[in-house]
Amino acid sequence: MYPSGKVFAIVPLGDIVPYLSTVNAIILATLVAVLLLPILSKTDVYVEVDHKRPKIEAKIVAPREDRIKAALALVSTLAAVGVVTTGDVFNFTLFLSLLGMSNMGLIGTTVEDDFALECAFNYGLMCLIASLPLFGGAALILAATGTLSLHELMKLPRGAGGWTITYAKILLTTGVLGEAGVGPFYAVKVDSFRRIWGRYAFVIHLTTLLTFSRYLEILSALP
Amino acid sequence: MSASEAFSRLLLSVRKPTAMVSAYCLLLAGIAVYGLTHGYHYHRKQLYPRPAPQVQMKERDPLAPYDRGGVPLKRPGITVSQYPQFEPKRGWVTSYLTPFTRWLARHSRHCGTTIVSHPGGILDEILYYTRGLDTVLESSIMFVGFVIFSWVVRMKTVTEREMGRRE
Numbered sequence: 001m002y003p004s005g006k007v008f009a010i011v012p013l014g015d016i017v018p019y020l021s022t023v024n025a026i027i028l029a030t031l032v033a034v035l036l037l038p039i040l041s042k043t044d045v046y047v048e049v050d051h052k053r054p055k056i057e058a059k060i061v062a063p064r065e066d067r068i069k070a071a072l073a074l075v076s077t078l079a080a081v082g083v084v085t086t087g088d089v090f091n092f093t094l095f096l097s098l099l100g101m102s103n104m105g106l107i108g109t110t111v112e113d114d115f116a117l118e119c120a121f122n123y124g125l126m127c128l129i130a131s132l133p134l135f136g137g138a139a140l141i142l143a144a145t146g147t148l149s150l151h152e153l154m155k156l157p158r159g160a161g162g163w164t165i166t167y168a169k170i171l172l173t174t175g176v177l178g179e180a181g182v183g184p185f186y187a188v189k190v191d192s193f194r195r196i197w198g199r200y201a202f203v204i205h206l207t208t209l210l211t212f213s214r215y216l217e218i219l220s221a222l223p
Numbered sequence: 224m225s226a227s228e229a230f231s232r233l234l235l236s237v238r239k240p241t242a243m244v245s246a247y248c249l250l251l252a253g254i255a256v257y258g259l260t261h262g263y264h265y266h267r268k269q270l271y272p273r274p275a276p277q278v279q280m281k282e283r284d285p286l287a288p289y290d291r292g293g294v295p296l297k298r299p300g301i302t303v304s305q306y307p308q309f310e311p312k313r314g315w316v317t318s319y320l321t322p323f324t325r326w327l328a329r330h331s332r333h334c335g336t337t338i339v340s341h342p343g344g345i346l347d348e349i350l351y352y353t354r355g356l357d358t359v360l361e362s363s364i365m366f367v368g369f370v371i372f373s374w375v376v377r378m379k380t381v382t383e384r385e386m387g388r389r390e
Binding site: 186 | 305306354364368378
């Protein structure tokens, strides 16, 4: 019945019932393993060189954006964990909004770089626009079937809901594209892998990829 | 012009950060116009019911769309949950209002449900007790947004001040 294999565990939280199935568990394990990489790795040493003085004087500095980048990468990964394990369509869209917002922050919180700020502004604009089809799709699913729980939606026969649920799927796909799909585009625009915060740019790409693989499972669960 | 050249020109046309937003808006507008040409059938028996707004307007209820009945922690309000076995005390806090909201609803006919006065108003109508995780999430989205904005503003001002001090 479940398209993602056997269900190991559920978390009963009122109407929102997150669950862990075979596919979910594999995605989650990948996510947690990759999150451990920046935590366990040693921080790079950044050197600031002053050329104005007669002799070159170098001092070791910590980048000012390091802390906020770490915090936002953590929020982004937690949102991705929520996206992967959630069992509710509306909750999925909310976690996706949180993920898009924190990815936008990862791009935007760069010191003294106007182009990164401009890219983050456009990504934020994109998140703002994409929340319309995203939440609209979730609302249409509720309107067409009367429920938002994935456990109940899987039990419905194929073709239940008719055109309304097809249009809801189109809207939801557009929303996922705009909310998370363009994150790597803007991350590459600001050349993030060669910056000093390159290890956090990794989080943007990874969470986006895993969001898409989870979204495919949700799409196959809808009637 | 070969096909690969046309494709690379198409890719080159979105190289500016603003171009992607425009392309996305065009896509969205196309989908919206296409959606207008079809009819929609809704499921009559909905989860999360509530009385029709016209019925409540006749009773001159200042809390018309948000009134769920019940007394907090004494009598449960109108709540139908998907999984009743996971929520033994559902509907007990849905009618909670802050004292200011209660005062405003009692003294004015139209301001009882405005966003400023109603703590649930800024969140969603279906987000009552059974969907508490959604409520937490919506607040945390706003929180992350404020954190990013305040960091950017603070860094802008702090660097300018430091640059002025150095000279």
